[in-house]
Amino acid sequence: xxxxxxxxxxxxxxxxxxxxxxxxxxxxxxxxxxxxxxxxxxxxxxxxxxxxxxxxxxxxxxxxxxxxxxxxxxxxxxxxxxxxxxxxxxxxxxxxxxxxxxxxxxxxxxxxxxxxxxxxxxxxxxxxxxxxxxxxxxxxxxxxxxxxxxxxxxxxxxxxxxxxxxxxxxxxxxxxxxxxxxxxxxxxxxxxxxxxxxxxxxxxxxxxxxxxxxxxxxxxxxxxxxxxxxxxxxxxxxxxxxxxxxxxxxxxxxxxxxxxxxxxxxxxxxxxxxxxxxxxxxxxxxxxxxxxxxxxxxxxxxxxxxxxxxxxxxxxxxxxxxxxxxxxxxxxxxxxxxxxxxxxxxxxxxxxxxxxxxxxxxxxxxx
Amino acid sequence: xxxxxxxxxxxxxxxxxxxxxxxxxxxxxxxxxxxxxxxxxxxxxxxxxxxxxxxxxxxxxxxxxxxxxxxxxxxxxxxxxxxxxxxxxxxxxxxxxxxxxxxxxxxxxxxxxxxxxxxxxxxxxxxxxxxxxxxxxxxxxxxxxxxxxxxxxxxxxxxxxxxxxxxxxxxxxxxxxxxxxxxxxxxxxxxxxxxxxxxxxxxxxxxxxxxxxxxxxxxxxxxxxxxxxxxxxxxxxxxxxxxxxxxxxxxxxxxxxxxxxxxxxxxxxxxxxxxxxxxxxxxxxxxxxxxxxxxxxxxxxxxxxxxxxxxxxxxxxxxxxxx
Numbered sequence: 211x212x213x214x215x216x217x218x219x220x221x222x223x224x225x226x227x228x229x230x231x232x233x234x235x236x237x238x239x240x241x242x243x244x245x246x247x248x249x250x251x252x253x254x255x256x257x258x259x260x261x262x263x264x265x266x267x268x269x270x271x272x273x274x275x276x277x278x279x280x281x282x283x284x285x286x287x288x289x290x291x292x293x294x295x296x297x298x299x300x301x302x303x304x305x306x307x308x309x310x311x312x313x314x315x316x317x318x319x320x321x322x323x324x325x326x327x328x329x330x331x332x333x334x335x336x337x338x339x340x341x342x343x344x345x346x347x348x349x350x351x352x353x354x355x356x357x358x359x360x361x362x363x364x365x366x367x368x369x370x371x372x373x374x375x376x377x378x379x380x381x382x383x384x385x386x387x388x389x390x391x392x393x394x395x396x397x398x399x400x401x402x403x404x405x406x407x408x409x410x411x412x413x414x415x416x417x418x419x420x421x422x423x424x425x426x427x428x429x430x431x432x433x434x435x436x437x438x439x440x441x442x443x444x445x446x447x448x449x450x451x452x453x454x455x456x457x458x459x460x461x462x463x464x465x466x467x468x469x470x471x472x473x474x475x476x477x478x479x480x481x482x483x484x485x486x487x488x489x490x491x492x493x494x495x496x497x498x499x500x501x502x503x504x505x506x507x508x509x510x511x512x513x514x515x516x517x518x519x520x521x522x523x524x525x526x527x528x529x530x531x532x533x534x535x536x537x538x539x540x541x542x543x544x545x546x547x548x549x550x551x552x553x554x555x556x557x558x559x560x561x562x563x564x565x566x567x568x569x570x571x572x573x574x575x576x577x
Numbered sequence: 578x579x580x581x582x583x584x585x586x587x588x589x590x591x592x593x594x595x596x597x598x599x600x601x602x603x604x605x606x607x608x609x610x611x612x613x614x615x616x617x618x619x620x621x622x623x624x625x626x627x628x629x630x631x632x633x634x635x636x637x638x639x640x641x642x643x644x645x646x647x648x649x650x651x652x653x654x655x656x657x658x659x660x661x662x663x664x665x666x667x668x669x670x671x672x673x674x675x676x677x678x679x680x681x682x683x684x685x686x687x688x689x690x691x692x693x694x695x696x697x698x699x700x701x702x703x704x705x706x707x708x709x710x711x712x713x714x715x716x717x718x719x720x721x722x723x724x725x726x727x728x729x730x731x732x733x734x735x736x737x738x739x740x741x742x743x744x745x746x747x748x749x750x751x752x753x754x755x756x757x758x759x760x761x762x763x764x765x766x767x768x769x770x771x772x773x774x775x776x777x778x779x780x781x782x783x784x785x786x787x788x789x790x791x792x793x794x795x796x797x798x799x800x801x802x803x804x805x806x807x808x809x810x811x812x813x814x815x816x817x818x819x820x821x822x823x824x825x826x827x828x829x830x831x832x833x834x835x836x837x838x839x840x841x842x843x844x845x846x847x848x849x850x851x852x853x854x855x856x857x858x859x860x861x862x863x864x865x866x867x868x869x870x871x872x873x874x875x876x877x878x879x880x881x882x883x884x885x886x887x888x889x890x891x892x893x894x895x896x897x898x899x900x
Contacts, residue, residue: 247689351879368868550679
């Protein structure tokens with residue numbers, strides 16, 4: 211009998227195996243560190259200290275975490291419908307346009323809490339719009355969503371550079387970015403939340419969008435597990451033919467799922483554009499969309515898992531920055547290697563360890 | 578005559594810019610025809626570029642550089658194969674993962690070994706593939722029209738360029754005129770039938786991804802030590818994805834792949850040329866339009882407005898033998 215059909219308890223499928231995969235990814239990352247002649251344990255120490263050691267370090271870690279929660283949710287929603295959205299990066303980039311437009315239009319007139327709902331809506335609409343064409347092409351013309359979303363990442367990047375260089379640039383300035391938003395267009399920092407724990411935020415850009423991200427986690431959970439639409443989405447993701455046979459409207463589900471996915475990706479811009487930089491800059495997404503893939507895979511596309519995985523990557527991003535400062539031979543790009551290895555082991559090789567785990571489990575179950 | 582000179586120079590850079598696309602797209606052709614999607618072309622190209630630059634710098638030989646590039650690229654292919662063939666993992670996820678590993682590892686190792694922010698030291702002389710002047714290029718130069726074309730577009734390229742164009746008919750011959758090619762295409766369309774005929778689907782697919790790795794080794798090497806003289810951070814800069822677009826644009830056929838790569842190379846060359854220049858009547862055309870055009874064209878094609886691009890039927894689906 212093969213091991214593929216042996217049922218495993220949930221704590222093994224959703225706890226132990228992902229953890230083992232993660233440890234494998236870290237083991238290989240450690241090998242790389244060791245290969246370039248540094249001590250992996252020493253590096254780990256700097257990484258933890260740099261990301262969790264001080265108030266401002268935690269602030270930066272949570273700032274990155276916020277971005278990754280948005281993009282992780284984005285990838286996860288599409289995943290539940292059986293769609294692989296590689297385009298979160300581009301959708302977040304274009305979403306930044308919406309967030310910035312709302313801030314630029316309103317920041318002279320109203321306080322931040324009036325601007326915020328407009329910024330959220332605009333960021334989500336722009337992000338969703340950028341997901342619409344790939345979604346429509348997948349639903350109606352049968353073209354592969356992976357390919358079209360990759361293409362739209364590049365088209366989006368070209369579009370945004372064009373707009374920033376030719377339209378939004380402040381006359382007389384060299385940097386291709388919009389003007390700095392006034393306070394009415396920014397999202398305030400969460401220093402009071404840190405103060406509750408006796409921590410000082412310092413210069414870290416940890417802001418209100420973290421709370422928006424947590425609300426979105428709850429809403430996504432509701433959507434996927436507590437609504438008819440979520441049920442249809444999951445059915446489609448597990449077996450498209452069964453879903454279509456059961457009368458699930460394929461094209462509609464695909465398009466709406468992708469719009470939600472794109473909207474969530476677009477909302478990542480709230481954190482980076484309105485929260486941190488207070489202006490729209492070239493390349494502000496900086497790979498967060500791709501981290502979302504790793505976060506979603508590791509978090510098993512569940513909001514709770516996504517929060518934990520986003521926190522892990524937040525630690526890696528902030529700690530990695532500090533690490534490269536302490537150990538100059540290790541550049542920040544080490545995080546990208548770790549990210550790749552996590553995607554490889556937690557995603558592509560997720561079933562590699564299963565047969566072995568099943569065999570050990572059966573031994574224990576018998577004895 | 579001035580316009581003609583401009584055209585010749587654009588055509589010359591078209592050839593130079595389309596070579597990495599051509600090798601990479603042919604690599605994708607072998608892999609995807611066998612039913613293994615390969616988003617990881619970009620990563621393989623980048624890893625090969627790094628390996629070839631390091632090896633060429635260390636040994637002073639461009640050919641050893643090429644060999645190292647091919648070896649590393651095949652290694653990446655084997656990991657992709659292990660994940661997607663042996664472990665039946667998601668091929669897209671595996672490709673995405675390998676792209677990240679390549680983009681990060683090249684910089685980490687480059688910085689650790691050479692301390693130049695991820696760059697490798699310059700290689701020169703025998704360590705690079707230098708332009709070859711074909712016989713009679715100088716003598717022909719003064720012949721109108723044909724002369725400059727021969728001297729600047731056909732002659733004066735390095736050996737990898739000529740190999741790329743030779744690889745096109747070779748790929749066609751292998752895929753459509755050999756038993757290996759027939760079986761390779763068959764595992765991409767109907768692996769069950771191939772299995773019934775007593776041929777191992779897994780081994781067939783492994784061979785296909787190895788060929789893909791082999792070809793990406795050439796494209797990476799071309800970037801690092803033929804077109805440039807060192808490895809630079811992320812020097813593939815999305816060329817792997819453009820090659821993927823070209824492959825789809827050519828509907829997974831070798832000779833159209835060549836024309837698609839030349840077209841995308843031409844767009845790139847025009848974009849470089851047009852930077853800051855204005856066109857009569859239209860004014861200055863933004864460079865970004867040319868940069869985005871390959872992707873836009875591919876999407877339009879995928880939408881089914883220019884013929885239909887039909888992917889190999891079993892592409893992306895792991896093969897599970899019935900038990």
